[in-house]
Structure formats: C-alpha cells, structure tokens
Amino acid sequence: MIGKVSLSLRVIGDDHVVSGTKVDVKRLAVLGSTGSIGTQTLDIVRQHPDKLEVVGLAAHSNAALLAEQAEGFSCRHTALMDEQTARSAGVPGGIEAVVDVAVAAEVDIVVVAVAGVIGLKPTIAAIEAGKDIALASKEVLVAAGGVVMPLVQRKGVTMTPIDSEHSAIFQCLQGYRADQVEKLMLTASGGPFRGKKRADLTEVTSAQALNHPTWQMGGKITVDSATLMNKGLEVIEAHWLFGLDIDQVEVVVHPQSIVHSFVQFKDTSVLGQLGWPDMRIPIQYALLYPERAPNQLRPWSPLDTASLTFEAPDYETFRCPQIARQSAKSGGTAPCAMNAANEVAANAFLKGRCGFLQIADVVEETLSRHKPTDPTLDNLLAVDGWARETVSEILKLE
Numbered sequence: 575m576i577g578k579v580s581l582s583l584r585v586i587g588d589d590h591v592v593s594g595t596k597v598d599v600k601r602l603a604v605l606g607s608t609g610s611i612g613t614q615t616l617d618i619v620r621q622h623p624d625k626l627e628v629v630g631l632a633a634h635s636n637a638a639l640l641a642e643q644a645e646g647f648s649c650r651h652t653a654l655m656d657e658q659t660a661r662s663a664g665v666p667g668g669i670e671a672v673v674d675v676a677v678a679a680e681v682d683i684v685v686v687a688v689a690g691v692i693g694l695k696p697t698i699a700a701i702e703a704g705k706d707i708a709l710a711s712k713e714v715l716v717a718a719g720g721v722v723m724p725l726v727q728r729k730g731v732t733m734t735p736i737d738s739e740h741s742a743i744f745q746c747l748q749g750y751r752a753d754q755v756e757k758l759m760l761t762a763s764g765g766p767f768r769g770k771k772r773a774d775l776t777e778v779t780s781a782q783a784l785n786h787p788t789w790q791m792g793g794k795i796t797v798d799s800a801t802l803m804n805k806g807l808e809v810i811e812a813h814w815l816f817g818l819d820i821d822q823v824e825v826v827v828h829p830q831s832i833v834h835s836f837v838q839f840k841d842t843s844v845l846g847q848l849g850w851p852d853m854r855i856p857i858q859y860a861l862l863y864p865e866r867a868p869n870q871l872r873p874w875s876p877l878d879t880a881s882l883t884f885e886a887p888d889y890e891t892f893r894c895p896q897i898a899r900q901s902a903k904s905g906g907t908a909p910c911a912m913n914a915a916n917e918v919a920a921n922a923f924l925k926g927r928c929g930f931l932q933i934a935d936v937v938e939e940t941l942s943r944h945k946p947t948d949p950t951l952d953n954l955l956a957v958d959g960w961a962r963e964t965v966s967e968i969l970k971l972e
C-alpha cells in the first residue's frame with residue numbers, strides 16, 4: 575500500500591533532513607558495486623561528497639575493480655561473493671562476508687544492486703539490522719516480497735526503489751493516498767526485438783539480445799528486457815512496493831524511454847515522470863530522497879525528443895510478462911519458482927545453452943511442475959533451489 579511509501583517519507587524525512595536543505599551524510603554499503611547500477615551509484619556519490627559516503631562495497635568476482643573502488647573511497651568493509659577469488663585477493667569471501675558488509679555498524683543505507691535473488695539474504699539481514707534499503711535487485715521482491723515487505727514495516731526502515739519505473743511511480747505518488755490511485759502504467763522500451771514476431775526470433779543470439787536500444791545495463795537484465803520478462807518482474811515488484819493489486823499494474827510500450835512510468839488517479843488524471851534514460855537520476859532520488867539536489871547530469875527538454883509514442887505490448891510474441899503475472903496470481907511460492915527458472919534460463923541463453931523463445935517455455939514448464947506452498951523464507955529458499963535444478967535438468971546444463 576502507499577502507506578508503505580509514506581513510511582519512507584516519515585523515516586527518511588525525520589532522520590536525515592536537518593533544517594531546510596542541509597542533509598546529514600548518509601553512509602552507504604553498495605552490494606554489486608562493480609556492476610552497471612553499482613558503478614553509477616558510485617558516480618552519484620562522487621557528485622555529492624557532502625551528502626553521501628561509501629563505507630562498504632561487495633561484488634561477485636571482479637577483485638581488481640573492487641580494490642580500486644575501495645581505495646578510491648577509503649572503504650574498510652569489502653567482500654567478494656566468489657570464495658576462491660576472494661582468497662587470492664585477500665578479501666573476505668562468500669555470502670556471509672557480503673552480509674557482514676551490509677550490516678556493518680557504520681552503514682545507514684544498503685544499495686542492493688547484485689544480479690538476481692542472491693541479494694535476498696543480505697537484504698533481509700540489513701533490514702533486521704535496521705538499515706534502510708535502496709533496491710535495484712527487483713528479483714528480491716519478486717521472489718520474496720511477502721517476507722521482505724512485512725519485515726520492512728516491522729523494523730520501521732525504508733525501502734526506496736532504484737528501478738527507474740518504480741522511482742517514477744514513487745515520485746508521482748508523493749502526497750497521494752493509495753485509495754486515490756486507479757492504476758499504475760509501467761513503461762517498457764520494448765527491447766531490441768520490438769516489432770518482431772515469433773518466426774523472426776527463433777535464431778536470435780545473445781549478442782543481438784544484448785544490443786538494447788535505450789539502456790546500458792548488465793547482461794541478465796538486458797536479456798530480461800529483450801524477452802519482456804523484465805516487465806513481468808517489475809509488475810510484481812510494483813505490487814509489493816506500492817501495495818496495489820496485480821491487476822492495477824499495467825504495461826505500455828514506449829520506445830523512446832523518456833516517460834519512466836505513469837500513475838492514473840481515480841479522477842482520470844495521469845501523472846508521469848520524464849527524463850533521459852539515465853539510471854543515475856533514480857539512483858540519486860533514492861539516495862537523497864526527499865531532496866532534489868543539483869548534479870552534473872544532462873537536463874532533458876521536450877524539444878530534445880520530437881515525438882513520444884506508446885503502443886500495447888505484443889504478448890503473443892513476448893509471452894514472459896503474462897507468465898510472470900500468472901505466477902503472481904497463483905501466489906505463494908509460484909513467483910519465486912518463476913524468478914529462479916527465468917534467472918537460470920536467461921543466463922543459459924547468454925552462454926548459448928538455451929534458445930531465446932525457449933526461455934518462456936522453460937519458465938512455463940517449471941511452473942507447471944510446481945505446486946505453490948506458503949511463502950515462508952524456508953519454503954522460498956527450497957523452491958528457488960528446486961526451480962534452478964529443474965531448469966538445469968530441462969536444459970541439460972550439467
């Protein structure tokens with residue numbers, strides 16, 4: 575519910591805004607610091623040294639970049655997920671080391687920007703430790719929104735979205751109540767294969783899928799954008815973040831990626847948030863909220879974009895969003911199974927081990943074998959593992 579949004583307003587507003595425009599320095603741990611969102615987060619920190627400080631950094635295996643970042647920010651807490659690389663690099667390794675970075679005493683906000691549901695454990699640990707969360711890793715809420723959001727409320731911390739669509743909605747909702755909202759409309763670029771039909775997509779390669787028309791992102795999310803699964807995941811993410819029914823969250827294709835999403839209110843009025851497709855805008859909003867600080871980013875003007883166009887998604891060609899939506903309607907552990915199946919299939923596609931159209935088939939096949947149970951943390955972790963094994967078996971990955 576949007577009550578969850580006003581919870582963010584209260585906590586960040588009271589704790590961090592000291593008289594008018596002066597803001598205390600917020601100390602960040604960035605999980606996934608070597609990735610697309612992670613490096614852009616660090617760029618925003620560099621632009622606001624009086625407001626933001628990095629005290630923790632974690633990545634998977636890019637030891638060289640992690641070391642460079644740690645030196646640049648004089649950062650004491652670092653970790654690498656990959657234990658072997660961590661040992662050779664002489665930094666703490668493994669999931670517990672990543673959790674230690676997230677819960678370190680100095681940390682105020684944890685930026686969760688790792689690729690995939692691997693961010694779940696550190697996110698839960700950080701919330702338990704009373705840290706605010708700036709969330710990029712949508713998979714965390716897709717798989718475990720029913721565990722994470724109640725915990726956010728119980729601990730009185732904030733969960734601020736970094737995903738551009740959810741940031742847009744968060745911005746449009748400021749000052750409004752849940753019962754004033756008719757629906758959310760998430761915009762989708764349509765990805766590199768917009769306008770193609772199934773027959774055109776049988777042979778596409780990962781190199782073609784990675785050629786996104788408007789956004790520069792990591793590999794897995796770029797594949798998700800090509801299949802439109804990214805929108806399916808975002809519909810579920812929006813449902814959890816804003817507490818609206820899944821059917822109140824719609825998708826509209828907008829190839830220019832200038833309008834980052836819309837909110838329609840009960841009186842039919844529609845608000846949208848606009849800007850260049852640059853993730854540093856929502857990252858800064860999440861980290862400095864509710865402040866609007868000047869930065870070095872390029873301003874957008876309506877004269878910069880001759881036309882803004884919108885079209886309905888082609889769900890016959892791109893089946894993933896509807897499969898994801900259906901998993902949310904099935905409820906329980908089904909979205910967790912869907913998410914895990916998609917993660918394995920998308921990564922297999924990147925390695926040439928799964929066809930592009932096969933991604934949807936494999937996710938659907940996995941869901942057809944799954945009987946949803948209560949979404950407790952134990953059940954979710956078990957289902958995540960089961961779905962990964964199931965896809966590996968279907969695709970003969972081992």
Ligand SMILES: NC(=O)c1ccc[n+]([C@@H]2O[C@H](COP(=O)([O-])OP(=O)(O)OC[C@H]3O[C@@H](n4cnc5c(N)ncnc54)[C@H](OP(=O)(O)O)[C@@H]3O)[C@@H](O)[C@H]2O)c1
Pocket residue numbers: 605606607608609610611612632633634635636637655672686687688689690692710711712713736737738789790791792793794795853
């Ligand atoms: N990029 C965007 O524009 C964008 C927009 C909205 C939402 N998001 C979401 O943000 C998240 C990150 O996306 P991205 O595009 O930044 O991905 P990315 O460029 O692939 O970066 C992923 C980051 O996570 C780390 N990582 C990967 N596997 C890990 C593991 N098992 N344990 C710990 N760390 C791990 C990587 O470390 P190494 O470098 O060491 O491998 C890297 O720092 C995803 O959930 C994505 O959906 C991204």
